[in-house]
Amino acid sequence: MNQPRQTATYLSKRLTAAGLRPVSKYGQNFLIDLNLIDLIANSANLTKSDVVLEIGTGVGSLTSRLSDAAGAVLTVEIDKNLHQLATEELEHRDNVKLIQGDALRNKNALRPGLMEMIREAKEQIGPDARFQLVANLPYNVATPIISTLLHQTPPPDGMVVTIQKELGDRMAAEPGNKDYGALSVWLQSQCDVEVVRMLGPKVFWPRPKVDSAIIRLTLNKEKREAIGDLTYFHQTVRALFFHRRKFLRSNVISAMKNRLTKEQIDEVLTAQGHGETARSECLSVQQFLDLVHALQAAEQAA
Numbered sequence: 001m002n003q004p005r006q007t008a009t010y011l012s013k014r015l016t017a018a019g020l021r022p023v024s025k026y027g028q029n030f031l032i033d034l035n036l037i038d039l040i041a042n043s044a045n046l047t048k049s050d051v052v053l054e055i056g057t058g059v060g061s062l063t064s065r066l067s068d069a070a071g072a073v074l075t076v077e078i079d080k081n082l083h084q085l086a087t088e089e090l091e092h093r094d095n096v097k098l099i100q101g102d103a104l105r106n107k108n109a110l111r112p113g114l115m116e117m118i119r120e121a122k123e124q125i126g127p128d129a130r131f132q133l134v135a136n137l138p139y140n141v142a143t144p145i146i147s148t149l150l151h152q153t154p155p156p157d158g159m160v161v162t163i164q165k166e167l168g169d170r171m172a173a174e175p176g177n178k179d180y181g182a183l184s185v186w187l188q189s190q191c192d193v194e195v196v197r198m199l200g201p202k203v204f205w206p207r208p209k210v211d212s213a214i215i216r217l218t219l220n221k222e223k224r225e226a227i228g229d230l231t232y233f234h235q236t237v238r239a240l241f242f243h244r245r246k247f248l249r250s251n252v253i254s255a256m257k258n259r260l261t262k263e264q265i266d267e268v269l270t271a272q273g274h275g276e277t278a279r280s281e282c283l284s285v286q287q288f289l290d291l292v293h294a295l296q297a298a299e300q301a302a
């Protein structure tokens with residue numbers, strides 16, 4: 001297959017010929033190093049059993065790599081003009097479905113119909129089919145996309161994404177670290193998180209003002225099953241990090257307002273071994289799981 005050349009000059013000429021310029025509000029920073037595009041695709045260990053979701057088709061450079069390696073690719077592009085360019089590039093590829101529009105309905109919900117398409121594509125591949133997100137993500141929607149996908153049925157078995165370095169730091173952060181927060185706990189409660197490669201601004205055109213990272217998240221089904229009620233867990237963890245400077249007890253009291261009394265909360269915290277000066281940012285992921293389960297059980301018993 002012919003692969004598009006991918007240099008800043010090539011991209012700039014391609015867009016200019018179509019009367020276009022990169023649109024910053026859509027996070028249009030294109031990867032110009034083909035080796036990195038290969039690294040992203042290869043890091044997902046794709047086979048023909050994979051259904052890949054790409055968010056942000058751009059001009060379709062990563063999409064063509066994904067199409068070579070995967071069984072089916074669904075790629076979503078918000079920008080009508082880029083969608084048109086990518087369609088011209090990719091229309092001969094039978095396993096690529098291009099969708100024009102916003103991948104998100106809002107910050108907590110995916111575009112309607114997207115998961116149905118993924119489920120259908122998986123069914124066509126058969127019982128061994130996997131679902132993966134592989135994308136050079138638009139930075140302003142990277143968190144809602146990754147977080148929301150983990151609420152879906154099926155969730156992605158794996159995700160390989162290029163994101164802003166700071167976001168990667170928050171995803172992989174450990175307890176006690178300044179970057180450790182609700183996102184770290186939500187992702188690490190069900191995925192193994194690895195940094196594949198740090199990327200400086202030079203590998204993109206136009207150059208972003210920030211550093212980036214390629215991150216791989218691998219779903220751990222046992223961990224995910226142990227969470228139980230995903231929505232309850234996610235909402236409670238977010239509430240427990242709401243006031244970072246407050247003690248854990250104050251955050252639990254605010255989170256459980258009108259649901260549990262202070263006495264009931266103190267009982268749970270004591271049973272879980274959290275003293276008055278405990279802070280959310282020092283709890284391990286397992287401690288969050290135990291605490292949220294205990295709060296949920298206390299609420300159900302109340």
Ligand SMILES: C[S@@+](CC[C@H](N)C(=O)[O-])C[C@H]1O[C@@H](n2cnc3c(N)ncnc32)[C@H](O)[C@@H]1O
Binds near residue numbers: 026029
């Ligand atoms: C960082 S660029 C990546 C482009 C290309 N995949 C690459 O690797 O060079 C992000 C792309 O996402 C698109 N985009 C931004 N917000 C989007 C959204 N909410 N839904 C779908 N696509 C979006 C942008 O127009 C842009 O083409």
